[in-house]
Amino acid sequence: MHELSIATAIIERAGELARADGAEAVSAVTVRVGELAGVVPDALDFAFEVARDGTALAGARLVVERIPAQAWCGPCxxxxxxxxxxxxxxxxxxxxxxDLRSGRELEITGIEPSPAPA
Known part of the structure; x- marks a missing residue:
């Protein structure tokens, strides 16, 4: 299940980006997953839940934006x-x-930092 390695990479990168912005924890990560990216979104979600334990994303949710595969026909x-x-x-x-215009995406598009404790 390569979704586990993808989820781990998302968690590591999201944690790095959050720390660079001064956040200690993340409440949500949004990713775009193309229809032809070779990733099963439900498996990615499950892997994310397993891999996030003990990290700055321990309570975070994964938001997956599914991107349909679209091609362009030059002649018409x-x-x-x-x-x-x-x-x-x-x-x-x-x-x-x-000319494949979309459908291979696999990218982090947003990180929502957790509110700072009062």
Missing amino acids: AEEFAVGTPPFFWCPRCDHPST
Whole structure:
């Protein structure tokens, strides 16, 4: 399950970013996961819950933004959904596309620091 190594990397990087901003703990991390990134969002969520224990993200939740795979057809200027398994033929003009516009993302897009204790 490679989602565990991905979750660990997210936790490490989010912790680094939080510390750089002066936060001691994180309450939420938002990640974008593309449809073709090879990551199962539910497995990533489970792995995150397991890996966060004992870290600055111990109470944090993972927010996953799923990004659909979209390709661009040059001949007819059409953007279309690729789907899974991916199918790169334009549904409008029946030409193949080599221009994948989205769907491979795997990135942290936001970190919500925990409120400081009173």
